[in-house]
Amino acid sequence: MANAPKRSGRRPGSPDTREEILAAARDVFAADGFERGSLRRIAAAAGVDPALIHHYFGTKDRLFLAAVEAPFDPADLVPTVFGPGVEGVGERLVRTFIGIWDSPGGNRAAAFLRSAINHRTMSTLVEQFVINHIIKNAVRHLDVPVDHVETRGSMIASQLLGLALTRNLMGFRALRAMDADALAVMYGPTIQRYLTADPAELGLPHDA
Amino acid sequence: MANAPKRSGRRPGSPDTREEILAAARDVFAADGFERGSLRRIAAAAGVDPALIHHYFGTKDRLFLAAVEAPFDPADLVPTVFGPGVEGVGERLVRTFIGIWDSPGGNRAAAFLRSAINHRTMSTLVEQFVINHIIKNAVRHLDVPVDHVETRGSMIASQLLGLALTRNLMGFRALRAMDADALAVMYGPTIQRYLTADPAELGLPHDA
Structure with missing residues (x-):
């Protein structure tokens, strides 16, 4: 101090x-x-x-x-996305995430991501935001225990932020053409696997 | 003209x-x-x-x-990653991609991605680079036909660039702790699904 x-x-x-x-x-x-x-x-x-x-x-x-200039309050996500339980949580997370980017608040989300990319301090804060405020908080509301929370949360972030990066910041044409429901079908199983796959399937130790 | x-x-x-x-x-x-x-x-x-x-x-x-200031020549990837055929192509692509980021040339890859994020012209060029120079070129070397090449290529880019973004640009701790082989196990099946899943499973029409 x-x-x-x-x-x-x-x-x-x-x-x-x-x-x-x-x-x-x-x-x-x-x-x-x-x-x-x-x-x-x-x-x-x-x-x-x-x-x-x-x-x-x-x-x-x-x-x-x-x-951290969070573009949304993660507490608002929990009931909708995680409250209904683990089944379908991947699709719900993708749909809600894309919903934020495609809303009037999407500009704030873009500014948030750009700042996280370009400023080292913000990168660290965004990592904490994702791991502590979204993932750790969220898995407490699921109906099954989740191991390796930081690793799984980081994997989920890598896909969701990568989707926002290519679709919304870089404007990849094929992804811009898809709405939240279509993207939920495409990406939901990825998020579901990162969150719920057996640790051995992800190459992670069983004891952590 | x-x-x-x-x-x-x-x-x-x-x-x-x-x-x-x-x-x-x-x-x-x-x-x-x-x-x-x-x-x-x-x-x-x-x-x-x-x-x-x-x-x-x-x-x-x-x-x-x-x-486009490409950090590598995509033609160099094709024999190693796509030449051996579709089986295991997801793991090979992740391993090779992370190998570039973790090599001495990783700084060029970081500059390339930052530039793609911050400059609109470069975003468009990087999209073309990924779709035309990597994906379209690569699938010609696979031993199975691939439909929806632009959409599948964009999905693959969303995960690989998102991984580089969170791990290498933003420095997410759990991902920095993983090497190319570990990440290939974690992310390989994602890439494999994006490239080879039945179009219906991705919510894509069968006729395109």
């Missing part, structure tokens, strides 16, 4: 305070991870009182989502 | 001529596609004689690869 990077010392309550806190949060979460990154350290880095972070953002969770 | 965009009129043979031709080639291939983009039109846009393009680059194919 003592050696937290001190940002330029703006007064608490100045219009830039919120941005100062977000910038400090990005630094601290990227360096320490979401679990270990403390509000105290973020407050120290931003030069504000921890109470002010609560005032602006409420929970640590909401501070993280604001810092 | 008459309305080809004319670039600043450098003299043929000046040190910048090669770069002028490459810039003109990017514009023309992005606008017209690889098949229809003609060397005549590129020569006109660069303000040089078409013979000079042959002098610098040999074939249209090699001009395209230079324009």
Whole structure:
């Protein structure tokens, strides 16, 4: 805490305070991870009182989502995608994911992905966002236990972000021609396998 | 041809001529596609004689690869990956693809992908590179016919580029921990399905 990077010392309550806190949060979460990154350290880095972070953002969770500029609140996905259980979860995840990209909020999703690609700090935050806020949270709501959560979550992210990359950022013609329902049929079984295949089938050890 | 965009009129043979031709080639291939983009039109846009393009680059194919700054020559992949036939082609493609990223040439691959993400012209060229130079060329060497080549090729690209994106550009920890052989086991069946699944299983019409 003592050696937290001190940002330029703006007064608490100045219009830039919120941005100062977000910038400090990005630094601290990227360096320490979401679990270990403390509000105290973020407050120290931003030069504000921890109470002010609560005032602006409420929970640590909401501070993280604001810092990473999440294009959606992953908590909103859980009931629809994971609530109905493991059967068909791959198709539902693809359909919901593409639904976000094809909605008016799709521009925010594109900005989010571009930023994750071009800025190292954001890459790390997006990895934490995907693993902790989406996958770990989601599998708790499934009706079956899931092993190797970080590896499976990263595999799922590699396909979903790759689909957004080629279809929505790069504009691959054949993928642009497909809507969320068509893509759910094509990609759903991939996501289903990454989430539920026996570890041995993925070449993963059984004991982890 | 008459309305080809004319670039600043450098003299043929000046040190910048090669770069002028490459810039003109990017514009023309992005606008017209690889098949229809003609060397005549590129020569006109660069303000040089078409013979000079042959002098610098040999074939249209090699001009395209230079324009797109391809991190490898796809012709080199074909014997190893597609030559042995359709069985196991998914695993071989993943292993070879990751081998490029993990080689000393991996930096060029990263620059190639970043450029494809951030520049619209390059996105279009990379799409053409993947579909025409890798996939269409590759399936000709397989021992079975392949339908829906553009769609299947785009699906394969969405997974392979998504893997490079999350593992190599964004640095997802769980994926960085895996080498080419481990990733081939994990991702090979995905690529195999995209390339060989019955069209109905992918929700594609049977007649295309």
